[in-house]
Amino acid sequence: MSHQAIYRKFRPKIFDDVLGQEHVTKTLKNQILSDNIAHAYLFSGIRGTGKTSTAKIFARAVNCTNSHDGNPCNECEICKSILDETNMDVIEMDAASNNGVEDIRELRDKVKFLPVKSKYKVYIIDEVHMLSKGAFNALLKTLEEPPEHLLFILATTEPQKIPATILSRCQRFDLKRIKSSVIVENMEKICQEINVKYDEKALKLIAANSEGAMRDALSILDRCVSFNNEEVDYETVINLLGTVNYQVVMEAASSLMDKSIEKTMILVDDILNSGKELSFFLDELIICFRNMLIIKTTNSTDNLMRVSEDEAEALKNASSKISVDEIVNYIEDLSTAQLECKRSLNPRVLLETKLIKMLHGVNHTDIETLTKRIEELENIIKSGNVPVARQSAKAAPSRQTAVHNDFPAQETRKTVVSEHAVKQETSHDTSNSVQEPRNFENKSDEAIFNAIINGWQAILKKVRSENAGLQAIIRESKLTEVVNKKAVFEFDPKFTFHINAANQPKNRQKFKDVISSFVNDNCEVEFISKREKEEKSNKPKQTIEDIYEDLKNEFGEEIVEFKQED
Ligand SMILES: [Zn+2]
Structure with a gap:
């Protein structure tokens, strides 16, 4: 069967x-029944929704000598001549190739003549926005x-490209994207008629990929039938579309939600090795999170999602494990990644880097989590059982003052974190070392991370x-991450002496200076043992400084102020 045969046939x-x-x-039929035809109509809508088909039916219906209920009979002499394109009174033009003044002038000269044998002389101008x-x-x-x-x-x-003067003289009809269920139903009917077996899941997948355009759906169906003329099955559709099985997409989504870098990387590798397009995969993944968002925020999921029942069930399960804020973050991050991948010379590496970054949660501002932490902080303050401050309590206000002076307008946006009972620990570690003022660049954590790794020797x-x-x-340590310009170095737990020594204020400051000067940005450093890191990530936040650090990391230093009251 040749390409588009199904589309033309049906x-x-x-x-x-x-x-x-x-x-x-319905409106057009009523106009024909009441003989109330306007002189100009505009049919707008995305490709494949039936604009040209409707125009052709309308051209026959207005001229049909034997119309039924506003429909053309398609059997009278006029209808037949229009159908086999021998009727001189119905003229089809493609504005894409006849868009000049001369073409329209010629048309203007011709419209004066009466129709040869029909009631109306009909001009169908397709893609009319292309006219000069x-x-x-x-x-x-x-x-x-x-x-x-x-x-x-x-x-x-x-x-939107058509001049208002033209629009105002047309009756305008907007053709909508066609509902998935309607497309599936039509394909079922067609399959039965051409005697091809089908799998409902396969038809739903076709419908989901046609974005509401019947013509697109039937073209895909046609390709499937040409490929396997016995049955339209799910695997064939997946292979033809180069799309990704929803189960694989769900798996990728849940490995992201589990923050499992290893699982995510293996999945991406599998998907790309199987020859799937990276952009398709990202598309599907974004739609997957979008559908979870729909499930969590609306009740009319059937209308808003083009998915099979199995998939809807899987989405429902997955969405119960994630907050709306988190979903929004995923969609935003993945969309950015998708855009950047399109421009990248090495999209795969870029995607992997982005995913790892996402899984580290560096960029997320999860309001629910933050709200929880603020409540936690308030409770600690209320209880009066406030842990003793460390270095950050001293450093923060002075840094904040500088920001305050530079950006007074932002003052109103600050969340003031008051602290009543913090005992200030006297610390000489920073005041001892006088650092020359220097104009640092403002680098991303990723850039700092790469600079340290590459320049380690x-x-x-x-x-x-x-x-x-x-x-x-220090040479026994390993850089594990850079978070908000703090480079975290990890030691094997057996190096207790090393960790203690490296964390001595003097040593830490020395190393911080070397790193800052090397990457040309003001970095902090931290040394931890591997075990400590694991415990830290599991342990709830306890001290005010921890929470302050987190708030600052999430919102930025300009917004969160750490304020001490005497
Ligand atoms: Zn007719």
Whole structure:
């Protein structure tokens, strides 16, 4: 079967066969029944929703000598001549190739003549937005004083490009995207008629990929039938579309939700190795989270999601494990990743980097989580059982003052975290080392991370030139992450001595200076043992400084102020 055979064979021939556009066809039928035809119509809507089919049916219906209930009979001499394109009174034009002033002038000269044998002379102008400005002006002159026998049917996918002067002279009908269920039903009917077995899941997948355009759906169906003329099955559709099985997409979504980097990376690898398009996969993943959002926020999931029952069930389960804020974050992050992947020379590596970053949760501002933490903080303050402050309590207000002076307008946005009972620990570690003022660049955590990894040997060399003992300690550590410009170095738990030594204020400051100067940005450093890191990630936040740090990390230093009251 040749390409588009199904689409042509099953093209609607009467208004009642135009699916999903009853709001248009009913009005047109009524106009024909009451003989109340306007001179110009505009059919707009996305491709494949039935604009041209409706225009052709309308052209026959207005001229049919034996119409039934507003539908053309398709059997009278006039209908037949229009159907086999021998009727001189129905003229189809494609504005994409006849868009000049001359084309429309020629048309203007011809419209004066009466129709040869039909009641109306009908001009169907497809993709009318492609007309040049001059051509639109010429068309306007005809529309201003149309001869009695003339009927214009304009069709366009981009009505916003049509001059208002033209629009105001047309009756406008917007053809909608066709509902998935209507598309599936039509494909079922067609499969039965052409004697091809089908799997309902497969038809639903086709419908989901046609975005409400019947023509697209039937083209895909046609390709499936050409490929396997016995049965339209799910696997064939997946292979033809280059799309990804929803179970795989669900698995990817849940590995993201579990924050499992390993699982996510393996899945991405599998998907890409099986030859699937990266952009398809991201598309599906974004739609998957979008559907979860629909489930969590609305009641009319059936209308808003084009998925099978199995998939709806899986989505419902998954969405119960995630908050609305988290879903929104995923959608935003994945959409950004998708956009950047399209521009990247190495989209795969970019995607993997983005996913890892997402899983570290660096960029997320999860309001629910933050609200919980603020409540936690309030409870600690109320209880009066406030842990003793560490270095950050001292450093924060002074840094905040600088920000405050620079950006006074932001003052109102600050969340003031008051603290009554913090005992200030006297600490000399920062005041001892006088650092020369220096203009640092403002780098991303990713850039800092890469700079340290790539320059590790040079950094160690520099540390050794200043303090050989310190270098011997630090070289046993490994950079694990950079979060809000704090580089975290991990030691194997057996190196207790090393960890303690590295964390001595003097050593820490020295190393911080080397790192900051190396990456040309003001970085903090932290040394932890591998075990401590695991405990830390499981342990709830306890001290005010921890919570302050988190708030600051989430909202930014400009918004959160750490304020002490005497
Ligand atoms: Zn007829």
